[in-house]
Every structure is written in structure tokens, then in C-alpha cells.
Amino acid sequence: MTVAIAQEKKPLIKFDLQKCAFCKICELSCSDFHYKKFGDSISRITIIRKGPTMFRYFICTRCDKRFCIPACPTKALSYVGGNIVVDEKLCNSCGDCVKACPFHGIKLHPTTKMPLICDLCNGDPNCVKACPKSALTLVWLPEARK
Amino acid sequence: MTNRKTSTTEITDEFARKYLGGNGFAVRYIYDLVDPRMDAFDPTNVVAMMTGPFQGINIPTAGKYYMATKSPLTNGYFDSVSGGFIGAEIKFAGYDGILITGKSDKPVYLFVDDDKVEIKPADNLWGKKTGETQEMIKEEYKDPNLCVSAIGPAGENLVRYACVITEYRAAGRGGVGAVMGSKKLKAIAVRGSGTNEVADLDKFREWMKWYYEEVKKVPGLAVNLPTYGTPALVATIGKMFGTLGTYNHQTEFYDQWESLSGEKLKKEFWVKDTACPACPIACSKVFQAKDGKHKGAISEGPEYETLYSLGSMCGIPDLGAVIKGDSLCDEWGMDTVSYGVTISFLMEAYQKGLLTKENTEGVEFKFGNDDAMINTIEKTAKREGIGNLAAEGSLRASRILGGDSERYAIQVKGLEIPGHSARGLRGMSLGYAVATRGGSHHDPRPTGEYAGASDRKAVEGKAAWVIGTMQMTTIGDCLVHCHFMERLLGFTLTPRFVDMINPVTGFNYTHQELVDVAERILDLERAFNVRTGIRRRDDTIPRRFLEEPIPEGPSKGFHTDELTLNKLLDDFYALKEWDPKTGIPTSAKLKRLGLEDVAADLERL
Numbered sequence: 001m002t003v004a005i006a007q008e009k010k011p012l013i014k015f016d017l018q019k020c021a022f023c024k025i026c027e028l029s030c031s032d033f034h035y036k037k038f039g040d041s042i043s044r045i046t047i048i049r050k051g052p053t054m055f056r057y058f059i060c061t062r063c064d065k066r067f068c069i070p071a072c073p074t075k076a077l078s079y080v081g082g083n084i085v086v087d088e089k090l091c092n093s094c095g096d097c098v099k100a101c102p103f104h105g106i107k108l109h110p111t112t113k114m115p116l117i118c119d120l121c122n123g124d125p126n127c128v129k130a131c132p133k134s135a136l137t138l139v140w141l142p143e144a145r146k
Numbered sequence: 147m148t149n150r151k152t153s154t155t156e157i158t159d160e161f162a163r164k165y166l167g168g169n170g171f172a173v174r175y176i177y178d179l180v181d182p183r184m185d186a187f188d189p190t191n192v193v194a195m196m197t198g199p200f201q202g203i204n205i206p207t208a209g210k211y212y213m214a215t216k217s218p219l220t221n222g223y224f225d226s227v228s229g230g231f232i233g234a235e236i237k238f239a240g241y242d243g244i245l246i247t248g249k250s251d252k253p254v255y256l257f258v259d260d261d262k263v264e265i266k267p268a269d270n271l272w273g274k275k276t277g278e279t280q281e282m283i284k285e286e287y288k289d290p291n292l293c294v295s296a297i298g299p300a301g302e303n304l305v306r307y308a309c310v311i312t313e314y315r316a317a318g319r320g321g322v323g324a325v326m327g328s329k330k331l332k333a334i335a336v337r338g339s340g341t342n343e344v345a346d347l348d349k350f351r352e353w354m355k356w357y358y359e360e361v362k363k364v365p366g367l368a369v370n371l372p373t374y375g376t377p378a379l380v381a382t383i384g385k386m387f388g389t390l391g392t393y394n395h396q397t398e399f400y401d402q403w404e405s406l407s408g409e410k411l412k413k414e415f416w417v418k419d420t421a422c423p424a425c426p427i428a429c430s431k432v433f434q435a436k437d438g439k440h441k442g443a444i445s446e447g448p449e450y451e452t453l454y455s456l457g458s459m460c461g462i463p464d465l466g467a468v469i470k471g472d473s474l475c476d477e478w479g480m481d482t483v484s485y486g487v488t489i490s491f492l493m494e495a496y497q498k499g500l501l502t503k504e505n506t507e508g509v510e511f512k513f514g515n516d517d518a519m520i521n522t523i524e525k526t527a528k529r530e531g532i533g534n535l536a537a538e539g540s541l542r543a544s545r546i547l548g549g550d551s552e553r554y555a556i557q558v559k560g561l562e563i564p565g566h567s568a569r570g571l572r573g574m575s576l577g578y579a580v581a582t583r584g585g586s587h588h589d590p591r592p593t594g595e596y597a598g599a600s601d602r603k604a605v606e607g608k609a610a611w612v613i614g615t616m617q618m619t620t621i622g623d624c625l626v627h628c629h630f631m632e633r634l635l636g637f638t639l640t641p642r643f644v645d646m647i648n649p650v651t652g653f654n655y656t657h658q659e660l661v662d663v664a665e666r667i668l669d670l671e672r673a674f675n676v677r678t679g680i681r682r683r684d685d686t687i688p689r690r691f692l693e694e695p696i697p698e699g700p701s702k703g704f705h706t707d708e709l710t711l712n713k714l715l716d717d718f719y720a721l722k723e724w725d726p727k728t729g730i731p732t733s734a735k736l737k738r739l740g741l742e743d744v745a746a747d748l749e750r751l
Contacts, residue, residue: 023421039341132426
């Protein structure tokens with residue numbers, strides 16, 4: 001796959017409810033990759049359980065509307081190469097992006113208060129690799145026309 | 147709880163090195179804080195919720211937490227381990243564990259949010275089932291990720307084997323939930339925003355790589371458990387070994403084992419796989435009855451032990467009924483093993499005429515009556531009618547019923563025996579007899595004997611084998627990981643455990659040091675039990691097992707008679723350096739393990 005095609009398509013981490021076993025290894029492998037520490041509060045993917053068979057996952061979906069970007073009062077967020085990128089110099093940790101995201105795909109780091117948004121681990125997502133049930137897969141969707 | 151106060155203490159590195167975590171921390175605190183002569187429901191009893199070095203990292207099978215107390219069932223030191231994210235969450239909140247002392251006058255629950263620790267009123271939660279309680283607390287904080295461990299009505303009403311439920315998994319055995327209920331503590335809710343680290347990340351990643359390579363070669367962990375979960379054992383134990391306890395152990399060959407098998411569950415009842423946190427094995431399954439009498443019944447489980455206790459022991463070959471019973475036990479908050487074995491004991495008492503319809507509110511308490519098994523769950527949780535008797539457990543029920551019923555109360559030290567035969571496996575004959583917890587398959591382990599690593603009939607060398615498995619489970623309970631790892635790491639405490647522990651803790655243990663940690667903890671548990679009055683005479687198994695061999699099936703004729711058990715005990719005490727007459731650990735050994743204060747306590751007896 002060439003870089004040119006990648007730019008025309010957008011990445012999505014897909015979730016298979018039937019396969020997911022709610023082990024949360026994805027959360028721990030995410031924090032391990034980004035911070036060399038383990039903790040669900042600093043993971044960019046979140047899985048919750050509602051009832052015996054109902055799990056839900058929250059992660060940046062790279063949605064077409066990108067609600068977080070206009071919501072940011074300091075213009076710290078931008079969309080580059082399929083990822084929402086945070087300019088940490090501009091960010092004032094107000095949390096408006098967290099509130100704006102209808103997919104609950106953003107949370108603030110508990111100590112630095114910077115937004116945590118999935119960055120696909122440089123194109124090879126650790127959560128997808130770590131999932132023992134193959135419930136997470138990386139797919140490329142066509143970008144919506146502007 | 148009495149003063150509604152909370153405080154924190156620091157754990158020193160020296161203490162951590164000596165006791166490792168989980169089991170070790172809890173037993174030292176409980177030994178120091180609890181007067182062993184007091185009743186388990188006395189306010190001075192302590193409930194410990196502990197974590198070990200493995201919580202809050204992504205090491206396989208460590209998504210667990212550890213609870214300990216003085217048990218209302220065995221009157222001795224008791225611990226119970228369950229899956230659930232709350233262990234990791236306690237770490238993320240910055241703690242190693244929680245100790246609960248005293249007794250509240252009104253229902254309360256404990257809320258831990260990083261540094262904020264609060265005791266909150268729980269009047270609206272009192273009387274609610276476990277699932278509803280967890281939902282209500284999560285709803286109160288609008289946080290679906292909040293981890294809640296709750297007791298059900300069984301715990302509130304002091305059913306002696308009431309459990310603690312987190313999500314859908316239970317810290318089941320020994321009545322930890324009942325002790326929480328006696329303190330009027332409905333639930334513990336924890337959330338933490340912190341993180342956890344390992345001492346040597348590079349070495350740890352290397353070990354993880356090794357694990358994921360090696361685990362593929364272990365069929366139990368790579369195929370059987372992920373596909374069928376623990377119900378896979380029904381075929382092994384029911385058909386191959388013929389040691390599946392049936393009709394209250396009147397036999398151990400269940401001719402209808404096939405209708406309780408893991409294959410049937412998977413084919414007809416399976417809905418989806420679930421896992422304890424951070425566990426890639428995902429042996430837990432959600433099963434649902436899709437038709438039949440109990441259509442719609444859904445449960446995470448039943449596990450093998452429940453298929454034994456509610457299924458073959460009660461003579462009920464209907465999986466729908468077992469699933470229904472399993473989910474009701476979870477909801478009302480009680481241990482399925484102790485409940486099922488107590489019910490099967492009552493069924494035998496009914497069969498023998500010690501119980502009549504007058505005692506059972508007109509219910510035909512016969513083997514195979516699934517309605518009796520299911521309907522008595524609610525009665526037991528509320529302590530109504532026959533349920534009040536069942537709530538006492540099989541040993542106390544047999545003393546109330548009288549006659550010779552104690553000989554077929556399937557328990558050791560008050561704890562009902564799970565589905566690993568004390569007759570078919572020599573290691574378990576000795577293991578149950580000497581285990582801290584009594585009838586528990588997580589002190590000694592049966593797996594090695596099933597796998598043929600130790601001859602299940604052998605007498606020579608069996609004591610050393612049992613000690614090895616007990617050291618392994620003790621270290622496992624300190625780390626608070628799953629004993630299923632034994633299939634990869636070894637059935638006894640092998641050097642492979644050292645390779646796993648050192649990168650995480652940074653303690654650089656030698657193998658001998660780790661053996662000493664295990665022995666220190668085991669002997670401290672024994673010392674606590676000795677001070678409650680436990681002696682060699684209590685280290686035995688039910689008379690039925692000593693006197694009646696297995697009557698039929700592949701293990702026909704197997705059992706351990708009194709003479710053999712005594713020989714095994716002699717060997718065991720000699721190797722453990724316990725006094726052969728009394729079963730009390732010797733001063734010399736305790737002092738060598740750095741337990742001078744404990745040696746002094748025992749000398750004063």
C-alpha cells in the first residue's frame with residue numbers, strides 16, 4: 001500500500017462484539033506502548049461492560065465531522081494523515097474536545113491533562129496486535145467527499 | 147467500620163520481600179490483628195481485600211483480587227480469590243490492599259477514589275441482589291468503569307458460605323461475604339487514575355514473549371480452556387477417571403455425565419467467551435438455556451465445580467437447571483460449591499429419613515429434584531424454612547440433624563469438598579486433610595495427578611508432592627494470579643516461577659528464598675489455625691471416604707483408609723517439621739523462617 005492511497009482512505013479500528021471477551025488487554029497494551037506503564041486511565045481505547053453479553057468500545061473513529069477540531073478554543077487539534085494530532089504547546093487542557101466527541105473517543109491524561117487520542121501507534125496498532133481474541137482489526141475506509 | 151474512620155499505612159520493602167503480596171500480606175495482618183478465639187462474626191474480625199505484584203499489569207491470568215478473613219465456615223484463616231478488575235483498580239488508586247475492621251451499626255459501602263476514601267450509607271442497597279447493587283453504585287457516580295465488589299442478601303443474612311461478587315465472578319468460598327455482611331458492609335467500590343509499572347520492563351517483555359510462545363505448546367491452556375472452559379473437565383473426570391462425585395458421593399461414576407459435559411454446553415448453550423481482566427485464555431463462558439424447562443436462564447458459567455455441585459451431586463442432569471441455579475446463587479450471593487454439596491447432603495438425609503416433608507415445607511427433597519435445588523436458593527439466602535438449615539453448611543447441618551449423618555457430610559474442617567475426588571486422587575486425600583482451608587482444591591492441586599505428573603495411587607513420596615503443590619498455590623495467591631498457570635510453569639513451585647516474578651518485583655529472589663516465602667506463609671496460616679484449636683485430630687477427611695471405596699466405574703475400589711492416611715500424615719508432618727503428635731509447627735522451623743514472635747505465641751499454648 002502506497003502512502004498516496006493511505007491518505008485518500010481513513011483508518012478505523014473495528015470491534016467485533018461477539019469475539020471480545022472483555023479482558024481489557026487492549027487498554028493495557030495501549031498504555032504500555034505510549035508510556036511504558038500500565039493503566040486504563042491513560043489508555044486511548046476503552047472497553048466497558050453492560051450486562052453479561054454487552055460490551056462497548058470507545059476510541060477515536062476518525063469521523064467525518066471531526067467535532068473535536070472546531071470545539072477546541074486554542075486551535076490545538078488538527079487532522080494529519082488519518083490522525084487527530086494535538087499541539088501540546090497550544091492545548092490549555094480545557095476538556096472541550098472531550099465533551100464535543102459524541103463517540104467518547106477522547107479523554108484527558110490524569111496528570112498531564114493532555115487529550116488522549118488514538119494515534120494508531122505509528123500505523124501498527126498495539127491493541128490490535130495484543131487482542132487474544134482478534135476482536136479488534138484495523139481497516140481502511142474511503143474518505144467521505146467534502 | 148465502628149468509628150467510620152479510614153487510615154493508611156506504608157508497607158516497607160523488607161516486609162514486601164518477606165511476604166511478597168496478596169496471601170502473604172493478608173495472613174500477616176490478620177495474624178496480628180485478629181484474636182483467633184473470637185467468633186468469625188465478632189466485630190474484631192478483619193476482612194482483607196488484597197492485591198499482589200501482578201495486578202494492574204498485562205501479565206496473563208492476573209486479573210484477580212484476593213480476599214481473606216477468619217471464616218465462619220471453618221473458623222480458621224481463609225482466603226478466596228476471584229477474577230475482577232477491582233484488583234488492578236486498587237493498584238491504580240495507589241494501594242496494595244484494603245483492611246476492614248469493626249462493625250457498622252447501619253448498612254454502608256466503601257468508596258475509594260484515588261486518595262479519597264469514604265464510608266457511604268447503603269440503606270437503599272441493603273436487600274438488593276449483587277447485580278443490581280453493582281449497577282446502582284455505578285449509576286450513582288455515572289461511571290460504568292467503576293469497579294464494585296458486592297455481597298447479596300445471603301451475605302446480609304450471614305449464610306455461612308456467602309460470597310463476594312465482582313461483575314459476574316465470585317470470591318466464593320469460605321463465607322467472606324457473610325463476614326462483610328456481619329460488618330454491615332454492602333460493597334467496596336474502587337476507581338483509580340494512577341498506573342502501575344514493572345521493575346525491569348525489558349526482561350518483563352522478554353518473559354511475555356516466552357509465555358506467548360510456550361503457551362501454544364500446552365493443550366490445556368491453548369485449546370481446552372479457551373474452547374470449553376472448565377466444563378471440559380466433566381468428560382475427563384466423569385468418564386476417564388470416574389471420580390465425579392455423584393448423589394452426595396454415594397458413587398463417583400455418574401452414568402449421565404455426558405448430559406453435563408463441556409461439549410454439550412458448548413454446542414447447545416454457548417453464547418460467548420468472556421475473560422478475567424488481562425487474561426488471554428478467556429476460559430469463562432456465557433451460557434444460556436435456549437429451550438426446555440428453564441428456557442432463557444443465562445449465566446456467566448457454570449464452571450466445572452458448579453456442574454459437580456448442582457449437577458451430579460444433586461443428581462440433576464439438566465444443564466438448564468444448573469445454569470439457572472448458578473445464576474441465582476450469584477445473584478443472591480452464595481458459593482455454588484458449598485450450596486450444592488449442602489443440598490446434596492440434605493437430599494441424602496431425606497433419602498435416609500432424617501429429614502421428612504415436615505422439615506422441608508412439603509418439598510420432595512429427592513435426588514434429581516431440580517425444583518428443590520433451585521427454589522431453596524432464595525430460601526437459603528433469606529434463611530427461611532429448610533433454607534435456614536442449608537445456610538449453616540453441611541457440617542453444622544449434620545450436627546443439628548444428628549444420627550450418623552456426619553459421616554456423609556462431604557466437608558473438611560467445615561468446608562464442603564469440591565469436585566476433585568478425595569478417594570480417586572491420593573494427593574487430594576492428604577491435601578484436603580491438611581489444607582489451611584479444609585476442603586479446597588486451591589491449597590493442594592489435583593491437576594498434576596490428572597496429568598500423570600504424580601501417580602494418583604502412590605503413597606510413597608506423596609507428602610512431598612502435596613507440599614510442592616501447596617507451595618505453588620501459596621506463591622500464586624501472593625502474586626494473585628490464576629492457578630491454571632501451573633500447566634505451563636509446573637505443578638509444584640519450580641524455578642520458572644522465579645523467572646516470572648523477578649522482572650516484575652525486582653527482588654531478585656533465588657528459588658530457595660521463594661520456597662521460604664511460601665513456607666513462611668503456610669506455617670503462619672497453620673499457626674493461626676492452631677490457635678483456634680486445630681490439631682492433628684482435625685486433619686482428616688469424611689468417614690465415608692475412609693471407610694467406603696468408590697463402588698463402581700474406572701476408579702472402582704479406590705480410597706485412602708485410615709491407616710494409609712495416618713502414614714501420609716506422618717510423612718507430611720516430618721517433611722514440614724511439624725510436631726507429629728499435635729500437628730503444631732516446631733519452634734525451630736518458625737525461627738528459621740523469621741517468625742520468632744509466632745514461635746513464642748505457640749510455645750505459650
